[in-house]
Amino acid sequence: MGAILAAMEYDYIVVGAGSAGAVVANRLSADPRHKVLLLEAGPADHPWTRIPVGYSRLITNPAVNWLYSSEPEASTNGRRIPVPRGKLLGGSSAINGLAFVRGQAQDFDTWAQMGNPGWAYEDVLPFFKRMESYPEGDERFRGRSGPLKVTNPLPLNPLYATVIKAAGEVGIRHNPDYNGATQDGIAMSQATIASGWRMSTARCYLDPARRRPNLRIETGALAERLLLDGKRCTGVRYSVGGESREARAGRAVVVSGGSINSPQLLELSGIGQPDRLRALGIEVQHALPGVGENLREHYAPRTRWTIGQRGVTFNDRGRGLGLVHQALRWALNRDSLLSMVGAPLRAFVRSRHGLDAPDLLLGWVPMFTEAGPRGPRIARQSGVSCYAHPMRPESKGTIHIVSPDPKRPPEIRYNFLSAPVDGELTVRAVRIARAIMTAPAMAPLQVAEIAPGPNGNSDEEILDWVRRAAETTYHPVGTCKMGSDPMAVVDARLRVHGIEGLRVADASIMPTLTSGNTNAPSIMIGEKAADMVIRDTM
Ligand SMILES: Cc1cc2nc3c(=O)[nH]c(=O)nc-3n(C[C@H](O)[C@H](O)[C@H](O)COP(=O)(O)OP(=O)(O)OC[C@H]3O[C@@H](n4cnc5c(N)ncnc54)[C@H](O)[C@@H]3O)c2cc1C
Structure with a gap:
């Protein structure tokens, strides 16, 4: 030195x-x-x-x-x-x-109740509004002129409308703005993307x-x-x-x-x-x-589903000539799969009736990936994954x-699932993902579950699969x-x-x-x- x-x-x-x-x-x-x-x-x-x-x-x-x-x-x-x-x-x-x-x-109200004056929702809302520029939604909640551009990407895939309909069949309603008055429901992801960038x-x-x-x-x-x-x-x-x-x-x-x-x-x-x-x-x-x-993280298993109907997943539309087409579309209009949010569709749901707010998050990714030499790449097999996890885990880890x-x-050291409630809620989240993916509206897509799959029925079997397969959502x-x-x-x-x-x-x-x-x-x-x-x- x-x-x-x-x-x-x-x-x-x-x-x-x-x-x-x-x-x-x-x-x-x-x-x-x-x-x-x-x-x-x-x-x-x-x-x-x-x-x-x-x-x-x-x-x-x-x-x-x-x-x-x-x-x-x-x-x-x-x-x-x-x-x-x-x-x-x-x-x-x-x-x-x-x-x-x-x-x-409620997240921020909880922080305030934990002894942090100035962090209740009404205190942080002005900062959420100040930071963003979002053209839609209710002005009481959304900012119009902040530095960070936030948009609703185009729903470029018919798959999303089908899943939204299937969610409706199991009692989960569509919510156009989960960053507005209430988070509840299923929605296309809002994104830190503007004009394709x-x-x-x-x-x-x-x-x-x-x-x-x-x-x-x-x-x-x-x-x-x-x-x-x-x-x-x-x-x-x-x-x-x-x-x-x-x-x-x-x-x-x-x-x-x-x-x-x-x-x-x-x-x-x-x-x-x-x-x-x-x-x-x-x-x-x-x-x-x-x-x-006090390290907290979302431990999130990915349920995986093959899709029989051709042309709806990124696997069908984003490989080979399909990828060339998407790249050209992005170059010309910026409205292609190249501007896809990591999980374009998400649902905020309750694990049981009577809760005053959702406690589970489900996120859909319209493709299967596999490991490639320069990172994950699009797999040949056509499918959809849906991660499912509790949003406010109680397990705590350490970083030293x-x-x-x-x-x-x-x-x-994450110490995932050390709080038993996290395991219970993860199982519940997986079961809700399954209920949506097998609802009648999904029939035309010819959906078949491959993970957790046929050995993932009892709570213990699902948890065993979670331990073997779950990753985080990087939070x-x-x-x-x-x-x-x-x-x-x-x-x-x-x-x-x-x-x-x-x-x-x-x-x-x-x-x-x-x-x-x-x-x-x-x-x-x-x-x-x-x-x-x-x-x-x-
Ligand atoms: C792969 C991935 C996907 C994600 N997806 C999403 C998503 O879709 N939506 C979402 O809301 N969140 C997502 N997140 C999480 C989100 O991006 C993070 O929670 C957030 O960016 C954290 O912000 P931060 O300021 O705490 O830290 P960071 O944004 O990580 O910033 C820390 C910075 O400090 C620098 N730094 C660290 N140590 C030093 C040092 N000693 N000297 C100098 N510089 C240093 C780092 O290099 C880094 O630039 C994702 C995260 C990852 C990694």
Whole structure:
């Protein structure tokens, strides 16, 4: 490691340019008096981030993906589960499946009830509205002029109308806006796609801010340690191409490294569980037992169905000449399967009568994929998969460093299904997927179940299949949880407990999982964090 250059001085340093961090950097640098440094470990861009289905090229691409994986455990039948995370400007918003889901009003009301004033639905709604530009829906709930473009992709496949009809036959109604008054029902996915292009936070928040003279964006810059002066955070040590650098923050450092890397950076800096840090030879700067705890994730089995009717799945329409046709259509009109959301159709449903809100999520993908040399590719066999899982799992895992080396991946332990209710609800979700896929309206498609299949009838058989086959939907949250209890890492203004001048703002601060995907709430957290930082440090 070379000598450390003289530290540069900033008002704010933001670590990580992902869903939340890019937003924080944009909002803080909107005032030309604020000097802001944004550090991003990954590169500035990658061509596959522009075309929506580029996610299939990025999900195993080490150039833009941290490619973590979890530790083997009984609930995964000893498998390691892939944990992809974006590593470039835009973070995971630049590689994700593009579905735009806020969650339920109850999610945020629960956060407030857990001791986090300012996070109830009525408090966060203005930030959800401020961030988006969505041309439809009720204006009481939806924003029209925010930086993030959200659209309803065209339902380019007759399959979706059939599944919506089948869902109606089992009592699940169509809901045109699950981000509006109520989440209930089945709907086409809203998407962070506009005119056929992916809308990441790099596109929507950093591109417009890039030329500001008071914002410096450093890519290929890995934050290795926070600089502390007693109980005050004064800056960041980071490396660029093997060279060590330091930057000082006069007002605040905002850590937005995401749910895996934010707890990692705190631990590398001596903030965390004292015994664990000492065992690794790291000097304890501040004891905070909740760092890296409370990991929540959606553990989601994919039910799989072959489709006899020709021409309705991506397998039939997106291979060989079909793919050429889709590419031409995208080039001419941008309205082809190349602008497909990861799961274009989704249903928010209740596991039983009497619940006041949905607790299960089902998502349909109109194709079978198989492993290819450059990531998943479209399989020859024509089919549909439908993932099905509880939205607010109670099982909690951990993420902890195993070395003082910042380049060494932390250890991820999910402890899936350790709360029995998660297993019960997963079985229920699989049974509801089955009920929809075998409803009378589906008959013309000639649907046949292959997973869980004929050996997946009893609850125990279904759970056994879940342990052998389930993956995640890439939504780790909660590892620097917000709250006021002894295991909380940040307070309701996202200040790290016991350390001045240091905040965390990303998916890691969520005390519980939101009901759905996590990009929209992470962006909202970035918006709200910036607002609080500005108010508190002026
Ligand atoms: C494959 C995939 C598919 C998904 N699909 C969807 C979907 O369809 N809809 C949805 O809503 N959500 C989806 N998600 C989840 C969603 O994208 C994430 O929850 C969200 O992006 C998290 O935002 P974040 O700000 O917490 O972290 P991220 O967006 O991951 O940002 C963290 C950033 O910090 C950088 N960083 C980390 N450590 C350091 C360091 N030490 N120094 C410098 N930089 C650092 C990272 O490189 C990264 O750019 C998906 C995620 C993945 C990976």
